Amino acid sequence: MSDAFPVVGIDVLRPLLDRPRVIESVRRALIAHARGQVQSPMPGQLLFTDPPGDCHIKYGHAHGSGSFVIKIATGFYGNSSRGLPANHGLVVIFDANTGAPRALLQDGGWLTAWRTAAATVVAASVLAPPTLRPVGIIGTGLQATLALEWLPEVFGSRPCVVWGRSATKARALADIAGSTERRVTAASRVEDVLDSCDVVITSTPSQTPLFAAASVRPGTHLVALGADSPGKQELPVELFQRAARVLTDDHAQCLDHGDFGAAVRAGAIRADADTVLGVELDVPRPFERGPDDITIVDLTGIAAEDIAIAGLFAELLGLLD
Amino acid sequence: MSDAFPVVGIDVLRPLLDRPRVIESVRRALIAHARGQVQSPMPGQLLFTDPPGDCHIKYGHAHGSGSFVIKIATGFYGNSSRGLPANHGLVVIFDANTGAPRALLQDGGWLTAWRTAAATVVAASVLAPPTLRPVGIIGTGLQATLALEWLPEVFGSRPCVVWGRSATKARALADIAGSTERRVTAASRVEDVLDSCDVVITSTPSQTPLFAAASVRPGTHLVALGADSPGKQELPVELFQRAARVLTDDHAQCLDHGDFGAAVRAGAIRADADTVLGVELDVPRPFERGPDDITIVDLTGIAAEDIAIAGLFAELLGLLD
Numbered sequence: 315m316s317d318a319f320p321v322v323g324i325d326v327l328r329p330l331l332d333r334p335r336v337i338e339s340v341r342r343a344l345i346a347h348a349r350g351q352v353q354s355p356m357p358g359q360l361l362f363t364d365p366p367g368d369c370h371i372k373y374g375h376a377h378g379s380g381s382f383v384i385k386i387a388t389g390f391y392g393n394s395s396r397g398l399p400a401n402h403g404l405v406v407i408f409d410a411n412t413g414a415p416r417a418l419l420q421d422g423g424w425l426t427a428w429r430t431a432a433a434t435v436v437a438a439s440v441l442a443p444p445t446l447r448p449v450g451i452i453g454t455g456l457q458a459t460l461a462l463e464w465l466p467e468v469f470g471s472r473p474c475v476v477w478g479r480s481a482t483k484a485r486a487l488a489d490i491a492g493s494t495e496r497r498v499t500a501a502s503r504v505e506d507v508l509d510s511c512d513v514v515i516t517s518t519p520s521q522t523p524l525f526a527a528a529s530v531r532p533g534t535h536l537v538a539l540g541a542d543s544p545g546k547q548e549l550p551v552e553l554f555q556r557a558a559r560v561l562t563d564d565h566a567q568c569l570d571h572g573d574f575g576a577a578v579r580a581g582a583i584r585a586d587a588d589t590v591l592g593v594e595l596d597v598p599r600p601f602e603r604g605p606d607d608i609t610i611v612d613l614t615g616i617a618a619e620d621i622a623i624a625g626l627f628a629e630l631l632g633l634l635d
Numbered sequence: 636m637s638d639a640f641p642v643v644g645i646d647v648l649r650p651l652l653d654r655p656r657v658i659e660s661v662r663r664a665l666i667a668h669a670r671g672q673v674q675s676p677m678p679g680q681l682l683f684t685d686p687p688g689d690c691h692i693k694y695g696h697a698h699g700s701g702s703f704v705i706k707i708a709t710g711f712y713g714n715s716s717r718g719l720p721a722n723h724g725l726v727v728i729f730d731a732n733t734g735a736p737r738a739l740l741q742d743g744g745w746l747t748a749w750r751t752a753a754a755t756v757v758a759a760s761v762l763a764p765p766t767l768r769p770v771g772i773i774g775t776g777l778q779a780t781l782a783l784e785w786l787p788e789v790f791g792s793r794p795c796v797v798w799g800r801s802a803t804k805a806r807a808l809a810d811i812a813g814s815t816e817r818r819v820t821a822a823s824r825v826e827d828v829l830d831s832c833d834v835v836i837t838s839t840p841s842q843t844p845l846f847a848a849a850s851v852r853p854g855t856h857l858v859a860l861g862a863d864s865p866g867k868q869e870l871p872v873e874l875f876q877r878a879a880r881v882l883t884d885d886h887a888q889c890l891d892h893g894d895f896g897a898a899v900r901a902g903a904i905r906a907d908a909d910t911v912l913g914v915e916l917d918v919p920r921p922f923e924r925g926p927d928d929i930t931i932v933d934l935t936g937i938a939a940e941d942i943a944i945a946g947l948f949a950e951l952l953g954l955l956d
Binding site for chain 1: 639640642644674676679680681682683686688690692694695696703705707709710711714719720721722723724725727729731732733734735736739741
């Protein structure tokens with residue numbers, strides 16, 4: 315029962331990051347998940363109050379794969395004020411034929427961050443209105459930053475507008491993310507994002523809606539990725555009443571703790587009114603939006619994505635040969 | 636988000652094993668769990684069919700502790716026939732103030748094995764009849780072997796009788812475990828164990844009852860620890876009808892996949908008829924058995940035990956200073 319397995323640090327992982335390959339593997343994982351080709355029980359969760367924090371355990375096995383994956387990610391949002399990173403994590407890859415651990419990716423939460431960025435841009439592009447208006451980002455944390463970095467993979471040089479509770483952080487983020495190829499500006503009010511953008515990504519740890527439903531223009535496509543634990547909420551529930559299409563990365567998870575679930579519990583939408591994102595990605599004829607349709611993608615993060623990115627890096631590292 | 640933490644291998648852990656301290660910390664953990672002083676959601680689980688195996692994720696946080704623990708253990712029982720260990724595992728200790736991983740115990744499943752051995756001898760002794768008849772062990776795998784090794788901690792030189800499906804393995808185990816201080820013999824029939832012993836421990840991956848309820852003598856105390864996943868069962872459900880006292884390490888877990896749950900689903904016992912083991916350990920006046928009482932402890936393994944043993948080794952290693 316003595317196990318020896320390679321421990322791979324973030325310094326080894328980071329140079330191997332290939333955004334298009336991560337995006338493609340996450341897109342395929344969303345489809346495999348929707349097809350029922352991944353054994354992935356409801357994630358495990360520990361919630362802390364003093365100080366506030368959460369720990370998510372996502373784990374699963376893609377049918378037929380020679381390995382399975384357990385991913386642990388923590389978020390302690392008060393860390394930032396102490397100059398510490400808010401997110402941590404690690405990923406363990408096991409041999410599905412023997413149960414032996416094969417590799418530990420000491421990723422510090424980066425694999426989760428990257429697969430979330432990939433899911434974000436996949437979700438942003440899947441129902442995006444066919445315009446060239448800016449893409450809005452609400453939030454200035456790690457996932458908002460990564461969304462800004464990864465958006466060109468699907469939207470090219472389309473400009474972006476950022477808003478955050480801290481105007482200073484929003485300006486700093488816009489300064490860093492902007493370039494001669496792509497204009498990124500900071501908005502002074504959240505409504506300015508909603509007014510100017512056709513695609514809006516919310517990426518905050520908020521526990522209350524970030525804006526009023528009435529502020530959302532017809533024709534807007536929203537991607538909400540902040541609500542990954544019970545008690546979190548970014549979108550006003552009334553927005554779901556107005557939505558022509560609601561996609562969820564996982565029906566049960568989004569019902570349990572996503573913005574979709576909050577809307578269902580408030581009676582704003584029926585519990586069976588969502589379509590699974592992977593189904594939308596998989597069907598030959600996806601939803602065709604009308605010019606005034608409001609569409610929403612609720613992302614809670616699924617084990618299939620963790621398995622996919624861990625498998626990709628394991629392959630790049632030759633860990634499972 | 637760059638995390639560096641010590642990775643401690645089994646070679647470092649093994650010399651630190653102190654059975655009495657492990658038993659005491661597991662006993663306290665069972666009590667803390669029963670008192671509701673441990674945040675420990677239902678364990679995560681992956682089940683595999685080809686080859687058959689399972690993976691258990693147990694995790695939690697003892698109230699007020701500066702750390703929390705995630706324990707992963709796998710069992711692939713076909714490994715043995717390929718000359719490979721059946722069990723693997725690892726334990727991660729996190730800082731409950733920041734969410735950062737503090738240490739990885741690359742224990743290969745041994746911490747789980749040891750805390751299970753500790754829980755086994757605690758359970759064997761808690762309601763043991765006041766006789767000096769032998770203690771029976773049904774099973775010849777790792778936990779049966781460890782039970783034999785650890786029993787002297789609570790029963791001194793009380794003799795033991797072992798039975799397994801493989802008579803060869805049972806004889807080999809008896810030869811290894813026996814000594815001039817303690818007689819250990821192999822039984823040729825499972826009924827011989829039930830006839831000669833007052834305390835009987837079942838430790839097998841069986842999916843069907845190991846013996847008939849009628850074979851169990853009045854006055855027997857049974858500890859069943861094999862049923863740690865849905866589909867496993869060691870005790871005949873009728874035995875629960877005859878039991879004067881049924882203890883469970885965790886009510887919900889034992890109801891879900893322990894022998895207790897199988898008996899409840901078969902209608903042999905009411906779902907609220909169990910007492911939590913930690914309560915029995917905690918009360919000033921424990922259950923007083925009559926000479927003909929049959930008593931059962933159903934063990935499924937709880938996160939509180941994993942937290943306790945991980946914390947003990949972390950303390951011995953000075954990992955959390």
